[in-house]
Amino acid sequence: MLDAITLTEAYNVSSLSDQAWISPPMNPELFKVACSNCNLRELCMPVGLQQAEMVKLDSVVSTRKRIKEGSHLFSHGDPFTTLYAIRTGYFKTSVLSEDGREQVTGFQMAGEIIGMDGIVSDQHHCNAIALEDAEVCVMPFENVEELSREFPVLQRHVHKIMSREIVRENGVMMLLGNMRAEERLAAFLLNLVQRLHARGFSQTEFVLRMTREEIGSYLGMKLETVSRTFSKFSEEGIIEVKQRNVKILNPDALKNIFTPQSCG
Amino acid sequence: MLDAITLTEAYNVSSLSDQAWISPPMNPELFKVACSNCNLRELCMPVGLQQAEMVKLDSVVSTRKRIKEGSHLFSHGDPFTTLYAIRTGYFKTSVLSEDGREQVTGFQMAGEIIGMDGIVSDQHHCNAIALEDAEVCVMPFENVEELSREFPVLQRHVHKIMSREIVRENGVMMLLGNMRAEERLAAFLLNLVQRLHARGFSQTEFVLRMTREEIGSYLGMKLETVSRTFSKFSEEGIIEVKQRNVKILNPDALKNIFTPQSCG
DNA sequence: CGAGTCATTGATCTGTCTCAATATTAGTGG
């Protein structure tokens, strides 16, 4: 069985780091069909399951589904029936206010679970939109619940996934309620890099999958402010930015942005 | 069996509305010991359970616990073992940034469940602090999970409670990311009134349990701005404010505050 | 190559913060 280190190495691109601004390797061939044989199993639904349980989990995943860049995996109001595990590609989730303002509530990547917003009222509250061509595992929630009743380990894992989302959103509330523009962007970049690193990508350079406007919506600031803040970090030698390509030159400086001052 | 209407009437104070600024009736005698006989069962854990299931649920609630105003039910870093159902009193939950800034993540009242932030890492991420003397039902999470495996209805309910929290936080993100000070306070008041009404209290007048600073922390604004916005609503005849006593004179005007403009 | 989308940068404006002073209320002890 692959451990986390092996997984990391399988995706590691640091040996390619002399080629600047490369895209992360998103070759679909790397992914096997079943959970029990999936490269993402250390990050995704099967975490902590025994082999026998994991084989059972394979039966939970009913189908796979491809989503074209820009199209909706689900939309506000859609009936909720299933959770989705992201295999490849990136998503954003967002909510719309009654008067049409969009708030991006998160950016999701491979191994992350989306759709939990739909459980409470059997219909989705968010929109989930692919930021690039993507593939997801369809996990009918009935199946998840049934298997959860059988396997306490899976039950606990499902609870942890939902709890993690609650805690993540607490962090976003801290960000939106208490931080200045620079702090927000620094927190965003650090979080992104940390999650990419957990998937075996470089800790220093990556390609943003979202526009300045989407970043701004997520961080509660205007796209111009996002752009200006990127430029400021760049002038200070903390990062290098070319459009959506970002290289972190001084991670410590990014972490030291945080000082108690006014918010927005 | 009491239905929701009966519950509402049991708590209704509208007949006392000529006495302005009264406190909601929080007589502990109203509450019976067991879930199966609790006035809050239409709002709390037992929603949708059959009598037999509810009797079983009684065994989940191991003990009750009293918390003095200002003291912590749990704190960041505390080991997580149980969820809590609020019987009486109000709580705030908050997170602290590394440099000591507080972000209030929510205000909770009778019938609401807190502690779910602890599941993901077996320790709490939030602080939960009583805003007045309070009483909670202690529900060891092991028990909850065990009974969930037995009763799909309870399992689904637990999932819904967590999903509801995710959706609630999405709403707060919208508020913090996209709304002006007036909109934030209006949304806050409307939400509070709606939840109080569901518990049988007046739709028009109530007593705030939290300081201006705590409201401000929750809404991502300074206490002075909270106070000014209260005064503005008051000058416009939308509400009447005397310190923590609030009377909503024109609910429609509150709902019409929302117009797409700049945020914070 | 051309049109549309996305990003950058500048100049100005404004909502909210900051600092500061005062008013109100609740709690305490004599």
Add this chain to the structure above:
DNA sequence: CCACTAATATTGAGACAGATCAATGACTCG
């Protein structure tokens, strides 16, 4: 019961971070 204190709330004046408006530049894709 009333002073005294601490906590909380209100209000004012000025400052500033980020929004807005606007123009230009860079990239993508058919």
